[in-house]
């Protein structure tokens with residue numbers, strides 16, 4: 158039985174959310190053991206792996222000529238689905254500091270903002286991990302997140318000490334993400350008339366406090382991102398890991414993603430994997446917790462097609478569908494995609510819903 162199946166735990170969990178202090182509040186109160194609703198249970202549909210390995214994460218210098226950038230970006234998206242970019246023109250330092258400032262405000266200043274469901278397009282909470290079918294209900298990560306949701310989050314909701322830096326970051330990173338989506342699309346070899354419009358769908362400002370029992374929790378459970386692409390800014394603490402694709406019988410090993418000063422990290426999400434007809438990899442990743450270190454801060458901005466085009470169909474681009482490589486997925490709307498994700502959880506069990514069986518494939 159999963160740890161959070163029983164009524165007592167559900168009541169304790171409700172009380173936790175009511176306290177409005179998040180994981181930071183628990184740590185400040187001096188907890189020495191992890192409450193049961195944090196104890197991580199691997200989601201259904203993701204084969205476990207405890208192996209680790211080393212791997213040189215590709216880095217792309219965005220001051221190179223565009224043709225060189227497109228080629229490098231395409232290569233990275235095809236081989237591992239994750240890469241650093243340098244010379245990107247986004248100064249994320251002030252925003253990363255502002256995220257830390259927010260999460261380290263006194264309890265009385267931050268708890269009035271605590272909400273799992275959006276108010277004015279903003280949430281501040283320990284967001285339950287959508288664990289998917291068979292996983293025994295949501296589990297909390299050892300992390301608090303301040304999130305800004307499209308289309309127009311109300312930055313007026315957050316304290317003035319961090320407001321301008323966060324609003325400014327969202328603006329810059331949105332412009333950057335649109336360009337990056339264009340590069341990733343160009344690298345698929347489609348013509349310039351083919352567009353994939355995206356917006357900063359969710360900007361998640363994460364805070365990962367140290368944990369007294371780090372082996373029992375995860376800062377972020379293993380997942381793929383439910384979007385076209387993600388742009389991540391992080392401080393120098395580290396803890397992010399991604400999983401090298403081990404092929405069909407995936408028992409691929411975990412790789413540390415050490416922070417690179419000044420760089421942003423890009424990863425391909427599930428929507429682009431499907432649109433690319435499996436040319437690109439959508440990478441599984443997670444964040445480890447540690448004890449006795451500084452809290453970690455990151456800002457993950459997930460890009461998706463703008464809200465309000467809910468009837469638009471997405472699926473493998475016609476240019477990428479050939480006799481040798483028929484469409485691997487059927488078309489879907491973003492609403493269908495997100496519903497599948499909510500129902501089946503992270504990882505391939507949600508994208509598999511759209512897979513075309515081998516004997517049904519036609520060009």
Ligand SMILES: O=C(O)CCC(=O)C(=O)O
Nearest residue numbers: 361363377397444455457
């Ligand atoms: O904090 C990180 O490094 C990763 C966050 C993440 O995976 C996400 O927000 O989807």
Ligand SMILES: [Fe+2]
Nearest residue numbers: 380381382442
């Ligand atoms: Fe992620």
